[in-house]
Amino acid sequence: MGRTGVNPVTLLVAAAGTVLVILGTWLIGVEPTVFGAAGAIVLGGAAGVVLNRNPVHAALSLVATLFGIAVLFVAMEANFLAAVQVIVYAGAIVVLFLFVIMLLGVDSADDLDTDPLVGQRPVAIVLGVLMAAGLVAVVVTSTITGAPQSGAGWVRDGDDISQIGRLLFSDHLFAFEITSLLLVIAVVGAVVLARTAKGVQIDQDEPVASLPGDPILVDEDGES
Amino acid sequence: MLAAAVSPGWYLSLAAVLFSVGAVGVMVRRNPLVMFMCVELMLNAVNLTFVTFARDLDDVGGQVVVFFVLVVAAAEVVIGLGIIVSILRRRPSATADDASLLRG
Numbered sequence: 603m604g605r606t607g608v609n610p611v612t613l614l615v616a617a618a619g620t621v622l623v624i625l626g627t628w629l630i631g632v633e634p635t636v637f638g639a640a641g642a643i644v645l646g647g648a649a650g651v652v653l654n655r656n657p658v659h660a661a662l663s664l665v666a667t668l669f670g671i672a673v674l675f676v677a678m679e680a681n682f683l684a685a686v687q688v689i690v691y692a693g694a695i696v697v698l699f700l701f702v703i704m705l706l707g708v709d710s711a712d713d714l715d716t717d718p719l720v721g722q723r724p725v726a727i728v729l730g731v732l733m734a735a736g737l738v739a740v741v742v743t744s745t746i747t748g749a750p751q752s753g754a755g756w757v758r759d760g761d762d763i764s765q766i767g768r769l770l771f772s773d774h775l776f777a778f779e780i781t782s783l784l785l786v787i788a789v790v791g792a793v794v795l796a797r798t799a800k801g802v803q804i805d806q807d808e809p810v811a812s813l814p815g816d817p818i819l820v821d822e823d824g825e826s
Numbered sequence: 827m828l829a830a831a832v833s834p835g836w837y838l839s840l841a842a843v844l845f846s847v848g849a850v851g852v853m854v855r856r857n858p859l860v861m862f863m864c865v866e867l868m869l870n871a872v873n874l875t876f877v878t879f880a881r882d883l884d885d886v887g888g889q890v891v892v893f894f895v896l897v898v899a900a901a902e903v904v905i906g907l908g909i910i911v912s913i914l915r916r917r918p919s920a921t922a923d924d925a926s927l928l929r930g
Binding site: 633634637641644645648649651652654657660661664667668671674675677678679680682683686687690691694695698699702703705706719722723726727729730731733734737738741742746748755756762765766769770773774777781784785787788789791792795796 | 831832834835836837838839840842843844845846847848849850851853854855857859860862863864866867870873874877878879880881882883884885886887889890892893894896897898899900901903904905907908909910911912914923
């Protein structure tokens with residue numbers, strides 16, 4: 603399958619999307635159009651994560667979903683969270699995923715055709731459809747009631763950073779401190795997990811199981 | 827303020843569908859990395875729900891919770907990927923089914 607050049611289907615989809623966005627802005631207003639476009643990107647990316655055989659493609663679809671969510675945050679005027687979403691999720695977490703995929707070898711494409719657990723896939727899809735239908739039914743048939751719990755109203759003057767910060771360091775201070783503890787534990791855990799056996803240098807260790815087509819795991823003096 | 831605001835039901839429905847897609851992914855896929863990505867999808871659906879309620883109830887608390895979810899997700903990914911790397915270094919083609927025991 604040749605991957606050079608621009609796929610005409612991609613061009614067609616992009617052109618159709620542009621026309622749809624312009625038409626939508628004109629017909630139904632800005633926010634519904636933004637919601638429709640971002641929602642399509644979110645669901646398309648999510649489907650890509652689930653359906654792509656190649657983990658790298660799945661990670662890139664995940665980036666699309668995360669960007670769509672960030673756009674929805676902006677549409678709801680949560681600007682700071684949109685920035686954090688892009689920086690932390692797309693910038694850090696997906697890059698971490700890609701690092702691990704590259705570390706383990708990109709050849710590990712999933713075999714989607716075999717079904718080791720007989721009937722697992724249809725059952726999972728039925729359960730998923732039921733879950734989606736149930737959740738949407740609950741959302742559609744109910745109304746949102748209740749009062750704000752934090753007592754700190756959201757003043758929409760575009761300065762949501764200081765409002766979040768004020769609430770974070772007053773009401774949620776204890777949770778914030780616990781979060782720092784959680785991060786320290788995560789760092790220590792990552793170091794412990796990444797260590798090899800006690801006192802053994804990585805270079806002198808017997809070669810760890812090498813993946814097909816993986817040049818990194820060959821010893822430095824040439825013997826594999 | 828944008829004119830013609832989308833009602834929160836649309837955002838909540840989108841989040842519900844996104845959560846279900848992520849759940850189906852966790853159940854269907856067998857590559858542990860992709861299962862982790864599907865967990866991220868579910869976390870993002872919940873974040874979207876939180877922000878929607880924060881907007882609808884005029885409460886910044888929902889955004890603060892999203893902040894905490896982000897931090898927990900980052901820590902979870904670090905630990906989870908560490909475990910996955912250490913499993914897959916021993917058995918390169920391991921799927922989630924092969925790692926059913928808590929020992930090497």
